[in-house]
Amino acid sequence: MFVTSAFAQESAPSADTSHAAIGADTHSGTGVPAEAHGAFPPFDPATFPSQLLWLAITFGLFYLFLKRVVVPRVGGIIDVRNDRISQDLDQAAKLKGEADAAVAAYEQELAEAKKNASSIGQQAADAAKAEAETARKKIEAALDEKLGEAEARISSIKANAMKEVGSIAEDTASAIVEALVGGKASKAEIAAAVKSVAR
Amino acid sequence: MAADKVDPIHQFHIIKLVPINIGGYDLSFTNSALFMVATVVVAAAFLFLTTSSRSLVPGRLQSISEMAYEFVGNMLRDAAGTQGMKFFPFVFSLFMFVLVANLLGLFPYFFTVTSHIIVTFGLAALVIGTVVVYGFMKHGLGFLKLFVPHGVPVFLLPLVVLIEVISFVSRPVSLSVRLFANMLAGHITLKVFSGFVVSLSALGAVGVAGSVLPLAMAVALTALELLVAFLQAYVFAVLTCMYLNDALHPGH
Numbered sequence: 331m332f333v334t335s336a337f338a339q340e341s342a343p344s345a346d347t348s349h350a351a352i353g354a355d356t357h358s359g360t361g362v363p364a365e366a367h368g369a370f371p372p373f374d375p376a377t378f379p380s381q382l383l384w385l386a387i388t389f390g391l392f393y394l395f396l397k398r399v400v401v402p403r404v405g406g407i408i409d410v411r412n413d414r415i416s417q418d419l420d421q422a423a424k425l426k427g428e429a430d431a432a433v434a435a436y437e438q439e440l441a442e443a444k445k446n447a448s449s450i451g452q453q454a455a456d457a458a459k460a461e462a463e464t465a466r467k468k469i470e471a472a473l474d475e476k477l478g479e480a481e482a483r484i485s486s487i488k489a490n491a492m493k494e495v496g497s498i499a500e501d502t503a504s505a506i507v508e509a510l511v512g513g514k515a516s517k518a519e520i521a522a523a524v525k526s527v528a529r
Numbered sequence: 530m531a532a533d534k535v536d537p538i539h540q541f542h543i544i545k546l547v548p549i550n551i552g553g554y555d556l557s558f559t560n561s562a563l564f565m566v567a568t569v570v571v572a573a574a575f576l577f578l579t580t581s582s583r584s585l586v587p588g589r590l591q592s593i594s595e596m597a598y599e600f601v602g603n604m605l606r607d608a609a610g611t612q613g614m615k616f617f618p619f620v621f622s623l624f625m626f627v628l629v630a631n632l633l634g635l636f637p638y639f640f641t642v643t644s645h646i647i648v649t650f651g652l653a654a655l656v657i658g659t660v661v662v663y664g665f666m667k668h669g670l671g672f673l674k675l676f677v678p679h680g681v682p683v684f685l686l687p688l689v690v691l692i693e694v695i696s697f698v699s700r701p702v703s704l705s706v707r708l709f710a711n712m713l714a715g716h717i718t719l720k721v722f723s724g725f726v727v728s729l730s731a732l733g734a735v736g737v738a739g740s741v742l743p744l745a746m747a748v749a750l751t752a753l754e755l756l757v758a759f760l761q762a763y764v765f766a767v768l769t770c771m772y773l774n775d776a777l778h779p780g781h
Binding site: 372408 | 542549554555557558561566568569572573584585587594599617618619621622625626645647651655709713
C-alpha cells in the first residue's frame, strides 16, 4: 500500500494514466467535484471554451474600461502636469528676464550716479580751491599792504632817527669842541664836519 | 492527503464554481474565470482609485499608476512610433492584465490565470489577430511586404519568404508559450520546494532542521517569481509593441 501510493505520487506529474486515479483521490480529499479528465490541467481541452469565453468577457471589459476611463484620465493628469510645468517654466523665464532688466537698469543708474558723483566732487573741489585761492590772495594782499606800511613807518622812523642823530652829533661835537678848544665853533662848520664823518 | 500536499500540478486544476452549459459547450464559471475577474477588478480598481484625486503632485499610489502608464507609453512609442499610440489602450490593458494576473498568482492558494496555455494563447491570438486585421486594413495586400525583406537576392527570395512566414506564424505560439511556460514552471518549482518543507518537517526534529534549506529556497524562488511576473508582463507587452510595429510599417 505504501509502495503503490509513493509510486503514484512520484509518477503523478508525468504519467497520464496514473493521474486520473490521483486526481480523483485529490478531489475526493478536498471535497471538490471530480473533473474526470486525465490530462495535465493546462492542456485539458475541455476547459478551453469556458476559459476563452471568460477571458474574452473579462479582458474585453477591462480593455473598454481602460480605454474609456483610465487612459483619458491618466493621460489628462500627465498632460495637465506637463502644461503646468511648461507654464511655470515660462513664468520663471519671464520673471528672470524682468529681474535681469531690473539689474541692468540698476547698474546703469549706479554708473550714472558714480559719474555724477565724481563730477560733483570735482566741482566742489574746484570751487573750494578757487575760494581758498581768493582767500589766500586777499590775505597776501592785506599782508603786503601791512608790510608796506610797516616798512614805510620804519623808514620814516629811521629817517627821523638819523636826522636826530645828526643834531645830537652836532650838539655833542660843539660841546666837545667848546670843552677842548674853549671857543665856539660855528654851527655850520660843525654840521659840515659831522656830515663828512657820517658819510 | 499526502498526495494532495506534494502534488505540484494540483494548483492548476480547473474547478467549476457555477456550471454553465450552452449548446453542448462547457462555459462554466470556474476558478480560472474567478481569478480573471479578480485580476480585472484589482487592476481596474487600482488604476481607477489611485488616480481619482487627479493630484498635480502625485502620491505614491498615483505615481505607480502613472509610471505604468508612461512605461507602456514609452515602450510603444519607441517600438512603433507615434502612430502606434492608437494601440496604447490595447497594449496597456494587456500589460496590466498579464502583470496583475501573474502577481495575484503568487499568493498562496490563488489560481494563476496565466499558467494556462489557452489563456496566454488567447491573448497572443488577440495580438496577432489585431496585427493581421489592422495590417490588411491599412495597407491592403501591401501588408504582405512584411514577408519580403528588402535587399535580398532574387534566388534566395523563396527561402527567405518561407522563413519569414514561418517566423510570423510561430509568433503567437512563442508569445503564448513563453508566458505560460514561465508561470507554470515557476509555480511548479515553488510548490515542489514548499512540498519538501512539509514532507521533511513530518520526519521529526532532524527533518525540521533539514527543511530550513528548502524553505530558504522557496523564499528565494518567491522573490525570483516576483521578478519573473514583472519580466514576463514586460516581455509580452514589448513583443506586442514590436508586432504592432509590423502592422504599421510592414516594409521593414
